[in-house]
Amino acid sequence: MLIYLAKRLLLMLPLLLGITLISFVVIHLAPGEPTDMQTQLNPEASVELQERLRAQYGLDQPLMVQYVKWLGRLTSLDFGDSFSQDRRPVLGKIVERLPITIAINLLSIGFILAVAIPIGILSATRRNSLFDRGTTIFVFIGFATPSFWLALLLMDYLGVRWGLFPIAGIKSLGHEYLSGPAQIWDVLHHLILPVFVSAFGGLAGFSRYMRSNMLEVVRQDYILTARAKGLSERVVIYKHALRNALLPVITILGLSVPGLIGGSVIFETIFAIPGMGKLFYDGVMMRDYPLIMGVLVIGAVLTLVGNLLADLGYALADPRIRKA
Amino acid sequence: MNIRRMIHIVCVGFLVLTLVGCQRDAVVLPAEGDAAQPAHGDTLIMGSIGDATTLLPILASDASSSDINGLVYSGLVRYDKTLEIEGDLAESWEISDDNLTLTFHLRKDVRWHDGAPFTSADVLFTYQLYIDPNTPTAYAERYKQVKEASAPDPYTFVVSYEQPLATALISWGMQVLPKHLLEGQDITKSPLGSHPIGTGPYRFQEWLRGEKIVLTANPDYYEGEPYIYRVVYRIIPDPSTMFLELQSGGLDYMGLTPLQYARQTETPAFRRRFNKYRYPASAYTYLGFNLRRPMFQDLRVRHALAHAINKQELIDGVLLGLGQIATGPFKPGTWPYNPDVARYPFDPAKAKALLAEAGWGDSDKDGILDKDGQPFRFTIVTNQGNDQRSKTGEIIQRRLAEIGIDVQLRVIEWASFLKEFINPGNFDATILGWTIPPDPDGYNVWHSSKTKLGELNFVNFQNAEVDEILEKGRRTLNQDERKKLYDRFQEILAEEQPYVFLYVPDALPVVAARIHGIEPAPAGIMHNFIKWYVPKGEQKYLK
Numbered sequence: 001m002l003i004y005l006a007k008r009l010l011l012m013l014p015l016l017l018g019i020t021l022i023s024f025v026v027i028h029l030a031p032g033e034p035t036d037m038q039t040q041l042n043p044e045a046s047v048e049l050q051e052r053l054r055a056q057y058g059l060d061q062p063l064m065v066q067y068v069k070w071l072g073r074l075t076s077l078d079f080g081d082s083f084s085q086d087r088r089p090v091l092g093k094i095v096e097r098l099p100i101t102i103a104i105n106l107l108s109i110g111f112i113l114a115v116a117i118p119i120g121i122l123s124a125t126r127r128n129s130l131f132d133r134g135t136t137i138f139v140f141i142g143f144a145t146p147s148f149w150l151a152l153l154l155m156d157y158l159g160v161r162w163g164l165f166p167i168a169g170i171k172s173l174g175h176e177y178l179s180g181p182a183q184i185w186d187v188l189h190h191l192i193l194p195v196f197v198s199a200f201g202g203l204a205g206f207s208r209y210m211r212s213n214m215l216e217v218v219r220q221d222y223i224l225t226a227r228a229k230g231l232s233e234r235v236v237i238y239k240h241a242l243r244n245a246l247l248p249v250i251t252i253l254g255l256s257v258p259g260l261i262g263g264s265v266i267f268e269t270i271f272a273i274p275g276m277g278k279l280f281y282d283g284v285m286m287r288d289y290p291l292i293m294g295v296l297v298i299g300a301v302l303t304l305v306g307n308l309l310a311d312l313g314y315a316l317a318d319p320r321i322r323k324a
Numbered sequence: 325m326n327i328r329r330m331i332h333i334v335c336v337g338f339l340v341l342t343l344v345g346c347q348r349d350a351v352v353l354p355a356e357g358d359a360a361q362p363a364h365g366d367t368l369i370m371g372s373i374g375d376a377t378t379l380l381p382i383l384a385s386d387a388s389s390s391d392i393n394g395l396v397y398s399g400l401v402r403y404d405k406t407l408e409i410e411g412d413l414a415e416s417w418e419i420s421d422d423n424l425t426l427t428f429h430l431r432k433d434v435r436w437h438d439g440a441p442f443t444s445a446d447v448l449f450t451y452q453l454y455i456d457p458n459t460p461t462a463y464a465e466r467y468k469q470v471k472e473a474s475a476p477d478p479y480t481f482v483v484s485y486e487q488p489l490a491t492a493l494i495s496w497g498m499q500v501l502p503k504h505l506l507e508g509q510d511i512t513k514s515p516l517g518s519h520p521i522g523t524g525p526y527r528f529q530e531w532l533r534g535e536k537i538v539l540t541a542n543p544d545y546y547e548g549e550p551y552i553y554r555v556v557y558r559i560i561p562d563p564s565t566m567f568l569e570l571q572s573g574g575l576d577y578m579g580l581t582p583l584q585y586a587r588q589t590e591t592p593a594f595r596r597r598f599n600k601y602r603y604p605a606s607a608y609t610y611l612g613f614n615l616r617r618p619m620f621q622d623l624r625v626r627h628a629l630a631h632a633i634n635k636q637e638l639i640d641g642v643l644l645g646l647g648q649i650a651t652g653p654f655k656p657g658t659w660p661y662n663p664d665v666a667r668y669p670f671d672p673a674k675a676k677a678l679l680a681e682a683g684w685g686d687s688d689k690d691g692i693l694d695k696d697g698q699p700f701r702f703t704i705v706t707n708q709g710n711d712q713r714s715k716t717g718e719i720i721q722r723r724l725a726e727i728g729i730d731v732q733l734r735v736i737e738w739a740s741f742l743k744e745f746i747n748p749g750n751f752d753a754t755i756l757g758w759t760i761p762p763d764p765d766g767y768n769v770w771h772s773s774k775t776k777l778g779e780l781n782f783v784n785f786q787n788a789e790v791d792e793i794l795e796k797g798r799r800t801l802n803q804d805e806r807k808k809l810y811d812r813f814q815e816i817l818a819e820e821q822p823y824v825f826l827y828v829p830d831a832l833p834v835v836a837a838r839i840h841g842i843e844p845a846p847a848g849i850m851h852n853f854i855k856w857y858v859p860k861g862e863q864k865y866l867k
Contacts, residue, residue, distance in 0.1 A: 030739070031739045031740040031742075031743040031744060032738070032739025032740070032742070032743060033739075036739060036742065037385060037386070038385045038460075038462040039462060040742050041742070041780065042385070042462055043768035043769060043780055044462060044463055044465050044466065044768070045462045045465070046465055047776075047778060047779070049462065049464060049465070050778070052457060052460075053460055056458075056460055084377050085377040085378045085383045085384060085385065085386075085389075085460075086377050086378040086383075086517055086518070087378075087512045087513070087517075088518075093533075096533055097533075097534070152564055152565070152568070155565065155568045156568055159568060159572055160568050160571045160572045163572070166572075166574070167565060167568050167569045167572050167574060168560050168565050168566075168568075168569050168574070169535065169536075169558065169560075169574075170535070171535070173367070173369070173556065173574075173865070174865075268561075269561040269562045269565075270562045270564075270565050271565070272535075272558070272559065272560040272561060272562070272565060272569075274375075274532075274533060274534025274535050274559070275534075278534065278561065279534075285738075287739065
């Protein structure tokens with residue numbers, strides 16, 4: 001087991017190197033440069049200034065030299081300074097956006113699991129019933145609804161007309177004057193709509209997945225055995241069948257680890273949440289290379305680690321895989 | 325079980341909300357005495373699409389940063405509400421008879437927000453910072469023309485130039501930076517970038533990135549403490565969300581889109597709570613021809629295209645009527661603007677006649693004009709993300725199709741648009757816009773020396789008389805003489821039509837009705853911001 005783990009970890013290194021090299025080259029191939037914001041279509045910026053700015057950012061050097069320098073800094077976990085005008089360290093910019101993004105994603109995954117698993121089980125056990133059909137329609141409506149449209153609709157009705165929820169942002173204006181519990185409630189209150197909107201579209205996939213797993217498991221011989229033993233339907237479904245049907249969920253959870261830090265530009269923009277999606281999008285728009293690379297590297301590492309965790313988790317949960 | 329828990333949470337939610345609602349109501353005090361008496365206090369919440377990048381004005385080049393910096397910092401001079409230059413940190417100034425030397429006399433009662441006195445050494449230091457090659461600023465050019473700058477005493481600042489420069493005076497409207505906090509430091513690493521200390525009417529309080537920036541009134545401001553105690557810039561990237569937030573009371577000020585202005589705010593409920601304002605924005609949109617292309621080199625063709633485009637239709641369709649026809653590169657109603665120039669009313673018949681005169685006829689009867697076997701076909705390029713420009717393009721496309729010109733429209737992502745099309749001159753025609761600065765100097769956009777790769781005369785407009793006017797115009801300080809020069813400049817542009825000048829959109833700000841003292845003027849509404857107030861009885865937020 002330990003050897004296996006070490007092998008997997010070692011293999012990650014060349015993979016990561018390849019990912020960074022390709023990303024680095026591709027983002028530099030895209031037209032436009034970080035200095036454009038200041039110099040393009042600006043009547044006061046001379047060509048000489050443009051060259052001077054490029055030199056300050058090190059953009060006048062050959063691409064491979066830039067890459068090696070960047071890689072050199074990365075080995076000491078230095079992501080460099082952002083190319084936007086504030087020139088702040090990339091790591092600082094990412095870290096200040098991470099908590100809210102992770103919080104929303106965790107809540108959203110939690111919400112999806114809490115709703116989709118029961119829906120999946122009930123749909124499977126009452127296959128083709130009214131409930132099954134009803135939830136199928138419901139989750140597919142969720143899947144098909146554009147999230148920006150749903151968000152605006154909810155904001156208009158629940159926020160403006162009925163005044164139940166705040167429209168945008170994550171804190172009220174007087175947040176700092178509130179007491180501790182009130183502050184927590186304030187943030188949660190702001191998060192209800194964004195979390196609901198981000199989770200709504202994910203319900204369909206997960207609940208259908210759960211339903212088909214359950215149907216698969218229920219057909220197995222050991223369920224027949226359990227029923228033949230005279231166990232109650234409740235025990236058969238919730239003890240014997242459910243456990244096995246839940247196994248693939250581990251894989252899905254593992255794969256969603258990188259998604260934890262990736263926000264969605266669309267709903268972050270609509271709800272005015274300062275999260276990772278907007279940070280990355282703005283970084284790309286401004287050709288802020290160090291920031292783009294920083295986010296990509298963290299994302300790549302988390303993807304690789306997530307895959308590893310999924311494999312390990314699977315092995316831990318399922319003795320058949322462990323022995324194989 | 326889960327569902328039951330959810331219902332429980334929602335119920336608690338209702339409860340807390342009601343409580344919060346009660347608290348908010350309690351803040352509104354009953355009106356007492358004269359309701360419209362200026363009073364200190366309250367908070368104004370503004371909506372902004374983008375976050376600021378840095379709060380050091382020398383490095384910032386985006387609108388959000390400039391908005392904040394404009395309240396925190398001040399310059400020696402500024403534009404007043406009629407766009408005339410007035411003193412700010414400078415009490416008065418003299419211009420020598422040869423127009424080469426400027427002497428500023430500074431106010432003696434100014435202190436930085438940290439209490440240090442403001443002196444001419446700060447001005448000299450800021451100037452030196454601008455021309456320092458290590459400073460990554462986009463605004464160095466105008467200060468490189470200075471021959472000598474000196475601070476003979478703490479309240480006098482003198483600059484001299486090799487040649488007279490029309491924009492010299494207003495260039496000292498640059499926001500002065502504190503020497504005692506920046507000297508000997510790497511400007512790009514200065515903490516002032518995220519915590520500015522200036523001399524302006526508002527002091528910086530806090531900046532939550534991507535969320536909000538908070539400023540509070542400066543009680544020691546030399547023109548008196550602003551009435552509104554606190555200004556909050558909320559960053560809301562989506563205009564629809566911003567509008568919903570405004571309606572729900574979370575914003576007091578935002579810029580409306582034409583659609584919101586014309587169609588979504590005409591309810592009595594909205595008018596009771598907000599005041600809308602409307603005045604020409606300092607910008608125009610144009611259709612520029614690449615004059616390197618043979619088909620556009622014929623003046624009759626450019627005139628024909630100008631006649632074929634219905635500008636009023638563009639304003640009605642794209643701006644819902646909230647704009648006016650542009651006739652040249654200056655803003656109607658300002659001193660450089662010349663209304664008596666050639667205009668091109670919508671007249672497809674005349675357009676066709678002009679084209680026929682230029683040799684364009686439909687000889688193969690396919691509905692598209694041709695000349696020497698070549699069909700009249702060209703592509704208009706514009707940038708992605710600007711809905712008004714692509715709509716303008718579609719309307720023009722249809723109008724030109726009606727007179728037999730086949731127009732393709734390409735909408736391209738901004739960076740590629742500049743790098744692949746505009747900068748190398750690799751386009752037929754483009755729809756773009758320029759902002760209109762208060763000073764009419766258009767040298768960088770219209771002079772024939774500015775046609776090289778990446779420079780701004782990308783349509784390759786070359787006219788000897790215009791060159792001469794532009795050279796003279798920027799060396800003349802007398803406004804009447806300049807007016808004569810630029811009047812002629814506009815006549816030539818109108819005659820030559822290197823651009824079809826399309827429209828000047830209106831700025832459409834909306835402000836909560838409880839804010840009093842707003843005075844619309846040619847400069848907009850922000851010019852007397854420190855005099856805006858909320859009467860005691862109407863104040864919404866306590867300190």
